[in-house]
Amino acid sequence: MRMVICSTNIGTLRITTLRCQVCRVCQNYAKHFCSQCRKIAYCSPACQKSHWKAHKPMCLVTRLRNPVDETEVLKTISLEDKDNEEFISQTTNYDEMCGYGRTYPNVQSMITDWLRLCTFRIVISYGAPGNDRVLDVARAAGGVFVLNFKYILTEGGRDVKPRKQKQVLPSRIEDVESYIVQEIETLAMKSPNTCILIESGMRDHPNDAIEAGEMPVNTVVRSAQASWEASRGWEVFQHEPERLRKFELSRYGTLHVQQRTYMW
Numbered sequence: 001m002r003m004v005i006c007s008t009n010i011g012t013l014r015i016t017t018l019r020c021q022v023c024r025v026c027q028n029y030a031k032h033f034c035s036q037c038r039k040i041a042y043c044s045p046a047c048q049k050s051h052w053k054a055h056k057p058m059c060l061v062t063r064l065r066n067p068v069d070e071t072e073v074l075k076t077i078s079l080e081d082k083d084n085e086e087f088i089s090q091t092t093n094y095d096e097m098c099g100y101g102r103t104y105p106n107v108q109s110m111i112t113d114w115l116r117l118c119t120f121r122i123v124i125s126y127g128a129p130g131n132d133r134v135l136d137v138a139r140a141a142g143g144v145f146v147l148n149f150k151y152i153l154t155e156g157g158r159d160v161k162p163r164k165q166k167q168v169l170p171s172r173i174e175d176v177e178s179y180i181v182q183e184i185e186t187l188a189m190k191s192p193n194t195c196i197l198i199e200s201g202m203r204d205h206p207n208d209a210i211e212a213g214e215m216p217v218n219t220v221v222r223s224a225q226a227s228w229e230a231s232r233g234w235e236v237f238q239h240e241p242e243r244l245r246k247f248e249l250s251r252y253g254t255l256h257v258q259q260r261t262y263m264w
Contacts, residue, residue, distance in 0.1 A: 121203045130155070135180060188226050188228040199221065219259075
């Protein structure tokens with residue numbers, strides 16, 4: 001199942017995540033995304049039309065180009081749309097997904113935790129608005145981590161085709177963990193008041209066929225947010241797994257969620 005990077009504005013933060021091409025309504029393969037927000041996939045105009053009433057308020061929020069104050073976001077939504085059950089459910093779940101998350105003092109401590117749990121391979125996606133990256137990391141003999149690929153998916157707000165890889169890698173990376181942390185922190189510090197979404201897909205079996213640079217399916221998934229402000233430092237927390245599952249279920253449908261395991 002192929003996935004692509006997308007960005008989302010929620011309140012004052014803009015986050016980036018992966019999406020799969022499965023119809024939000026019928027779960028069939030989807031050829032098109034909503035032309036307004038480019039986040040939700042549909043297989044046909046009929047499915048998109050049937051879902052518009054439920055999707056409309058979230059569509060209005062997510063298609064805003066720049067991070068804005070939450071009160072400004074709500075001004076764009078009509079009173080009728082604010083009472084939309086799906087919108088209320090999604091926003092409530094999102095607040096709880098963050099509020100019940102696991103807090104870390106910095107990016108380093110969280111990445112250390114995630115890599116400690118990796119026995120074979122981990123794919124980490126991370127991004128700031130218009131700049132999205134994927135790191136493909138494997139645990140080699142002796143437990144040492146090796147960086148297989150770094151993919152640049154978007155740069156300066158534009159899709160990169162074909163995906164850039166290898167050229168951006170240093171000739172030798174002795175400490176892959178520090179490299180991952182540095183990459184994420186650099187993006188966060190360049191984008192104050194912006195939330196960097198970090199997602200990992202982890203596999204334990206060396207015989208699994210995974211296309212290089214793509215988030216694996218049938219995998220253990222973890223998701224987190226990181227933001228930086230000079231006045232307060234780092235704010236880093238991992239999303240609560242069960243509410244992350246509900247968040248992805250509401251966005252991408254049953255098939256997407258069935259192919260993932262959500263854990264701390």
